[in-house]
Amino acid sequence: MDISVNPIGQRPEGAEALRLLLKAGYPIKELFIRKIAMTLRMAETIVPLLETNRTLSKLDASFNEELGSSGVMVLVRALKENTQLCEFAFECTGINEKATLVFSGLVEQNTHVRVLDLGANMISSKGMKMIVKGLQKNSTLEQLNFNGTGLDSKGGVQLAGWLKSNKSMRVLTLADNKLGSTAGEALAEALSSTHGGHLTRLDLTLAELGEKGAKAIVKSLHDCPTLKDLTLSGHKLNSKAARHLCNNLQRGDMQRLRLRVCSLDHKFIKMMCLALTESSKLTFLDISGNALNSKAATSLGHLLMADTPLVHLRLTSCHMKHKEVMPILEALPLAKKIEVLILDENPLGRVGLMSVPKALAANTSLVRLSLKQIGVTASDLHEFLQTL
Numbered sequence: 537m538d539i540s541v542n543p544i545g546q547r548p549e550g551a552e553a554l555r556l557l558l559k560a561g562y563p564i565k566e567l568f569i570r571k572i573a574m575t576l577r578m579a580e581t582i583v584p585l586l587e588t589n590r591t592l593s594k595l596d597a598s599f600n601e602e603l604g605s606s607g608v609m610v611l612v613r614a615l616k617e618n619t620q621l622c623e624f625a626f627e628c629t630g631i632n633e634k635a636t637l638v639f640s641g642l643v644e645q646n647t648h649v650r651v652l653d654l655g656a657n658m659i660s661s662k663g664m665k666m667i668v669k670g671l672q673k674n675s676t677l678e679q680l681n682f683n684g685t686g687l688d689s690k691g692g693v694q695l696a697g698w699l700k701s702n703k704s705m706r707v708l709t710l711a712d713n714k715l716g717s718t719a720g721e722a723l724a725e726a727l728s729s730t731h732g733g734h735l736t737r738l739d740l741t742l743a744e745l746g747e748k749g750a751k752a753i754v755k756s757l758h759d760c761p762t763l764k765d766l767t768l769s770g771h772k773l774n775s776k777a778a779r780h781l782c783n784n785l786q787r788g789d790m791q792r793l794r795l796r797v798c799s800l801d802h803k804f805i806k807m808m809c810l811a812l813t814e815s816s817k818l819t820f821l822d823i824s825g826n827a828l829n830s831k832a833a834t835s836l837g838h839l840l841m842a843d844t845p846l847v848h849l850r851l852t853s854c855h856m857k858h859k860e861v862m863p864i865l866e867a868l869p870l871a872k873k874i875e876v877l878i879l880d881e882n883p884l885g886r887v888g889l890m891s892v893p894k895a896l897a898a899n900t901s902l903v904r905l906s907l908k909q910i911g912v913t914a915s916d917l918h919e920f921l922q923t924l
Contacts, residue, residue, distance in 0.1 A: 538568040545573035545602060551581040558585040558592075566594040566623075574600035576607040583614040590620050598627035598653065605635035612638040619648045627681070628656035636663035640670030643677060650676055655683035655709070664691035668698045675704055683739070684712035692719025699726040703734060711741035711767070720749020728759035735763050741794075742770035751777040757784040764789060769796035769825075778804045782811035789817050797825035805832040809839040812846065819845050824852035824878075833860045837867035840874050847873055847901075853881040858888030865891050869898035880908040886916040893923045 537557070544550030554569070574597060586592070597603065597611065608629050615621055624642070631639075636659055643649055659667070664687060671677065687695070692715040699705060715723075720743075727735065745753065750771040757763060757780075773781065773795070784790070785808070800823060812818055828836075833856065839846065851864075861884055868874070882888075889912050896902065912920075 537562075537564045537566065540568050540570035540572065540596075543573045545575050545578050545600070551575075551578040554578060555581050555585065558582055558589060563591045565591055566596075567592055568596045569600070570596055571599040574603045574607065576603065576610065579603060579607040579610045583610060586611070586614045586621075587618060589618065592618075592621055594623035594625075594651075595621060596623075596625040596653075597629065598625045598655075599629070601628060601630045604630040605632045609635050609638045612642050616642055616645045619646060621646070622648045622676075623651035624649065625651070625653035625681075626657070627653050627683075631657035631659065633658075633660045633663040636666045640666045642670070643667070643674045644670035647674070647676055649674070651679040652677060653679075653681040654685060655681045657685055659685040659687065659691070661688055661691040661694070664694050668694050671698050671702070677702075678704055679707040680705065681709040682713070683709045687713040687715060687719075689714070689716035689719045692716070693722045695719075696722035696726045699723070699735075700729045705735060707737040708735060709739040710743050711739045712743070714744045715740075715749065716744065717746035717749035717752075720745035721752040724749075724752035724756035727753070727756040727763070735760065737765035738763060739767040740771070741767050741796075745771055747772060747774050747777070751780065754781040754784065757781070757788055757790070761789055765792040766790060767794040769794050769798065769822075772799045773804070775803075778807055782807050785811045785818060786815045791817055792820040793818060794822040795826070796822055798823075800826040800828075800832075802829055802831035802835070806835040809835040812839055812844055813842040817845055820848040821846060822850040824850050824854065826854055828854040828856055828860060830860050830863065833863040837863035840864065840867040840871040844873065848876040849874060850876075850878040851882070852878055856882040856884070858884050858891065861888050862891060865895040868895040868902065871899060872901055874901055876904045876906075877902060878906045879910065880906050882910055884910040884912070886912055886919075889916055889920050890923065892920070896924070 544553060595615070608626055608631050615624065631654060639652070639654065643652065659682065687710065692710070692713070696719060699708070740753065750768060750773055753768065754773070754777050805828065828851065861879065861882065884907070889907070889910065892905070896905070
């Protein structure tokens, strides 16, 4: 059941409506109450029903900032004993350091919890220490989101220490934090460990790892063969990191890679494309936000023509004009695998747009081509559509 983005919390009858929904006896397995202006009073109203509900397995109360720490604490205390509930999302609900204590108790006592989302809440290093204390006694948690929680180097090191001994964690999001190189190196060590190496997806977008931290992460990929999905967007990768990444792309099982806004140059792109051409299992590549010149585009064109598993390529906002995009378009007639190509927010102009029909005519694999905000006029678009 999804009743999100209905401001029912602004009216007294909203709490009663939610109470009736839970009391009615419907076998609701998932309840989404995101952004409903939920208040402490509403939380107190439904607590008795959450404690005894035996069908609900997922609760998402994200983006209810009115709830605040007090409201969240009321809800979480009720959920500790409900072993049927195993997925919790409280993103952007005003949680502070004090409230982390109840989450520590939740992950420690509820031995069935699998997913915990606390993104966009200000959790300090002290708060992280309390949560990690509870996590150390949990063996079921598989997904954890700490996106934008104000984590610093100390909190990152604490989390990495727990990850090193954990056997259940599969998906970890630490984006938009200030982890620093020390935490980056600690995370890399955890990825290389026997247990920490069980991760399948890791998101470190804008985590401020520094060059040393980012290099340590890509170097550790060799010892973490289970990692299929990696996001390192917003980190500058030096030449040594580039070599480690390309070597691991050849030898590993990585399937999805995002390197948005990483200041990648044509040498990096060439090295990566060669690695992917020779041996790789990568199916999704996003290098948006990097300024790509014609040399980089030529390397990407060769990659598209090669017999690789790559089916999805995102090149949004790469500063490519028609000259730079031509090697990619010219490769499409010989590209047999690519299904999705995103060229949004590149100033292709009329000349670039009018080169597309010829490229598409001989291609049999592409199912989606996105050309949003490419600097064309209505008459350019009209001419383009007539040519197709």
